[in-house]
Amino acid sequence: MSARASLSEPVFPPLAINASLVRRILVGFIRNEVRKVGFERLVLNLSGGVDSSLVAILAAEALGADNVMALVLPYRTSDPKSRSDALQVVAQLGIHHLEIEITPQIDAYFARFPDADQGRRGNKMARERMTIAYDQSWAWRGLVIGTSNKTELLLGYGTIYGDMASAINPIGDLYKTQVWQLADAVGVPTAIVQKAPSADLWTGQSDETELGYQYRMIDQLLYYLVDQRYSIDEAERLGFQRSFVEQIVRRVRDNQYKRRLPVIAKLSSRTIDRDFRYPRDWGH
Amino acid sequence: MSQDGRLTVALAQMDPALGDRNRNLERHRDWVRQATEAGAQLLVFPELSLTGYFLKDLVPESAIRLEDPIIRELGQLAQRLDVVVGAVIEEPDHRYFNASLYFSHGQLAHLHRKVYLPTYGMFDEQRYFAAGDRFRSFKTDFGRAGILVCEDIWHLSSAYILSLEGADMIICPSASPGRGITTDERLGTAESYGLVCRTYAQFLTTFFLYCNRVGYEDGANFWGGSMAIGPNGDIIAQEEDADEALVLASLDLGDVRRQRLANPLLRDEKLELTINELRRVWHERSRKPF
Numbered sequence: 001m002s003a004r005a006s007l008s009e010p011v012f013p014p015l016a017i018n019a020s021l022v023r024r025i026l027v028g029f030i031r032n033e034v035r036k037v038g039f040e041r042l043v044l045n046l047s048g049g050v051d052s053s054l055v056a057i058l059a060a061e062a063l064g065a066d067n068v069m070a071l072v073l074p075y076r077t078s079d080p081k082s083r084s085d086a087l088q089v090v091a092q093l094g095i096h097h098l099e100i101e102i103t104p105q106i107d108a109y110f111a112r113f114p115d116a117d118q119g120r121r122g123n124k125m126a127r128e129r130m131t132i133a134y135d136q137s138w139a140w141r142g143l144v145i146g147t148s149n150k151t152e153l154l155l156g157y158g159t160i161y162g163d164m165a166s167a168i169n170p171i172g173d174l175y176k177t178q179v180w181q182l183a184d185a186v187g188v189p190t191a192i193v194q195k196a197p198s199a200d201l202w203t204g205q206s207d208e209t210e211l212g213y214q215y216r217m218i219d220q221l222l223y224y225l226v227d228q229r230y231s232i233d234e235a236e237r238l239g240f241q242r243s244f245v246e247q248i249v250r251r252v253r254d255n256q257y258k259r260r261l262p263v264i265a266k267l268s269s270r271t272i273d274r275d276f277r278y279p280r281d282w283g284h
Numbered sequence: 285m286s287q288d289g290r291l292t293v294a295l296a297q298m299d300p301a302l303g304d305r306n307r308n309l310e311r312h313r314d315w316v317r318q319a320t321e322a323g324a325q326l327l328v329f330p331e332l333s334l335t336g337y338f339l340k341d342l343v344p345e346s347a348i349r350l351e352d353p354i355i356r357e358l359g360q361l362a363q364r365l366d367v368v369v370g371a372v373i374e375e376p377d378h379r380y381f382n383a384s385l386y387f388s389h390g391q392l393a394h395l396h397r398k399v400y401l402p403t404y405g406m407f408d409e410q411r412y413f414a415a416g417d418r419f420r421s422f423k424t425d426f427g428r429a430g431i432l433v434c435e436d437i438w439h440l441s442s443a444y445i446l447s448l449e450g451a452d453m454i455i456c457p458s459a460s461p462g463r464g465i466t467t468d469e470r471l472g473t474a475e476s477y478g479l480v481c482r483t484y485a486q487f488l489t490t491f492f493l494y495c496n497r498v499g500y501e502d503g504a505n506f507w508g509g510s511m512a513i514g515p516n517g518d519i520i521a522q523e524e525d526a527d528e529a530l531v532l533a534s535l536d537l538g539d540v541r542r543q544r545l546a547n548p549l550l551r552d553e554k555l556e557l558t559i560n561e562l563r564r565v566w567h568e569r570s571r572k573p574f
Contacts, residue, residue: 016467025462025505028526032500168503178465277340280502281302 012220014227017178019185023058026170030062033168034143036284041142045129045163046070046097047200048085051171052147053192054183058170059145060093061186068095069140073129075201076103082200085192092189098136102128122201126162134165143167151176151215154222155248156255157207163199164258175219213244221248289538291426294324295510295531297523299499302336303346309334309357312369316361318530326366326426330457330497331398331434332382333370337459338501343412347374355392362387366424368431368495370457372413373397379414384431384457386422394422396431400439406461406504409435419445426537427452434458437480447488448555452515452540454484458496462507462526474509486517489543489550491535498526515543 034042042059046052059068072086083099090097106125110116116124137144146166148158150173158164171179176197183193197207197215208214221240224230225248230238235245257263261273270276296315301307312329319327331337335346348354348371361367366388373383373395382401386394397416401409419442421430430446430453437443437456446454464472477494485492492513497506511522512533521533544550 014466017465018467018469021469021471022465024526029500029503029505033503278342279302279338279340281338281500282342283303284301 009216011177011181012216012223014223015175015177015219017174017181019182022174022178022182023061023186026058027062030059030145030168030170033281034063036281037143039141039143041067041069041140042145043069043071043133043137043140043142044145044147045133046072046086046089047147048072048082048087048089048192049197049200050183050188050193050195051149051179053085053089053188054179054186055145055147055170056089056093056095057183057186057188060095065094066096067142068093069136069142070095070097071129071133071136072097072099073102073132074099075101075106075125077203078200079198079203081195085189085195088189089192092187100132102132118202122199123159123162125201126159126199130162130165137167145170146172148172149174149176149179151219151222153259154226154255155211155218155251156258157211158258160258175222176215177219212247217244218248221245222252225249225252289536291326291535291537292322292324293326293328293493293512293533293535294319294322295493295495295512295523295533296327296329296333297495297498297508297510297527297529297531298330298333299497299506299528300330300333300336302501303339303342304336305334305346305348305354308336309354312358312361312367315530316365316367320364322530322532324365324532326368326424328368328455328457328493328495329370330495331370331384331459332372333457333497335370335372336501337461337497337506338504339372340408340412343372343380344374347372347380349374349376350392350395358385359387359390359392363390366393368455368457370433370459375414380412381416382409382413382433383416384433384455386424386429386431386455388424393424394420394429394431396420396433398433398436399442400435402435406463407435419449421446421449421451424453427540429453429455431455431457434460437484443484443488447490447550448553451488451490452537453491453493454488456481456492456494458494459506460496461501461504470509471507474507477509478511481511482513482517482519485513485515487549489515489540489547491515491540493533495531498528515540516547 070090074083133144144166146169148164149171152158198205224235232245236242339346358369369385373381381397384396399416401413401415403410421428428450430451432442460473462471462473481492481494495510496508498508499506508523508526510531512520514520521531523529523531
């Protein structure tokens with residue numbers, strides 16, 4: 001799949017954003033949600049992709065470069081460009097960074113399961129990166145900031161308790177195409193904004209190939225289905241192929257579990273998250 | 285009111301701590317001090333300023349009762365100026381209300397229980413609160429006023445009733461979370477509130493004081509934008525940013541009389557016709573066989 005020309009192609013008008021307004025809200029969000037729970041620092045996994053690069057910039061703006069730790073965690077099959085892009089963002093922002101190759105522990109584990117497929121290995125890597133982020137969170141006293149966008153979260157295109165795990169997530173309500181707009185506006189290097197999105201769990205992996213559709217198409221459809229609550233029939237009447245609509249609807253539904261806490265068997269009259277309901281920001 | 289018929293109002297665009305009444309009471313004292321120093325005669329706090337907004341199951345423990353000592357403490361805030369505070373009120377029958385309390389000369393002078401409790405989208409108020417059952421204007425040192433809390437203003441009848449009851453000033457404490465991102469410089473919510481508040485002021489020829497909070501709760505941002513609007517619909521003062529701010533506005537109270545002379549909408553309002561028509565609509569609705 002060719003790299004998108006995200007900066008030259010026109011944005012689907014309903015998903016066009018005022019980047020400076022969004023930036024202000026998100027920087028305020030990070031500052032507020034981190035400080036009010038007694039933290040001053042953030043830890044993030046920086047892949048060299050557009051999502052984590054954007055979050056790194058917002059985090060540095062919110063709390064200062066000295067309060068942000070980027071973790072660069074390549075595996076032996078990771079694209080070297082991912083690492084160099086990540087390090088470019090680190091240098092640009094002057095944030096702290098720690099590079100830890102995760103090959104030894106991943107390979108040690110899969111030595112026992114040599115037949116493991118790519119999906120299984122990819123999930124394991126995502127969770128390895130998560131445990132390192134949370135370990136550094138403890139060691140450095142920084143909250144883990146997440147980098148999953150709305151498109152990924154809706155499609156379940158992420159590893160539960162892996163890259164989906166975080167304490168706060170500033171970009172979870174922005175579609176991928178909106179992430180591109182904001183990233184461009186806040187100064188994510190153009191090469192990073194322009195490159196084809198990839199989880200980079202194995203060589204040559206591409207989001208859009210795996211998903212089967214381009215983000216531009218998916219985001220337009222999700223906008224109608226999720227934000228505007230169009231039915232499948234109504235979406236089809238807009239000109240989307242029915243098979244595409246049905247696939248996306250199924251993905252959103254089938255991955256609902258990833259967006260929720262584990263389901264708890266109800267016994268008492270006050271069960272956590274069902275009828276024991278407190279705000280996360282309780283007392284802050 | 286000062287000799288020249290002007291009133292200085294202050295809107296405390298603040299960020300309350302969620303579920304921490306003592307800390308918020310202390311902050312209220314600071315805002316009162318600031319407003320007093322700035323010469324304000326009326327200070328408005330946002331909706332649920334004493335508790336924060338997304339309380340969920342914290343509603344009962346955040347509540348105060350009208351016989352509690354804290355009511356006297358709040359009254360003490362209103363020694364040198366009138367103060368409007370947002371709080372959860374627990375009634376003797378243990379219903380909880382999202383309420384706004386007007387203190388004057390050290391005493392509780394009026395209390396409005398929010399009537400329209402949003403329970404849709406991101407809101408869940410009817411799960412936790414009982415709904416108020418009245419709109420009443422009341423006398424202040426500066427003319428008649430009425431209070432509408434946030435969602436109350438999204439129902440035309442509420443402001444209309446207060447206006448026909450003689451309100452010269454509608455006070456709207458609010459906790460409006462910002463949403464609706466487009467290419468505009470303002471959030472969709474900020475746009476629509478601006479439109480509604482100005483429309484009411486102009487249609488009803490009243491002053492309109494909108495005090496919204498700022499800050500974040502569980503990821504939701506409150507967009508501020510507190511404003512004072514004159515009876516011709518013009519904005520007298522507004523805080524454009526979503527930062528904590530004391531918004532000061534000097535109102536010429538004579539503007540209401542002059543505006544109603546120029547635009548006698550209220551004089552021409554047909555109350556009896558409205559009541560008769562509404563009664564007819566209500567009868568027709570209630571007569572439907574199923």
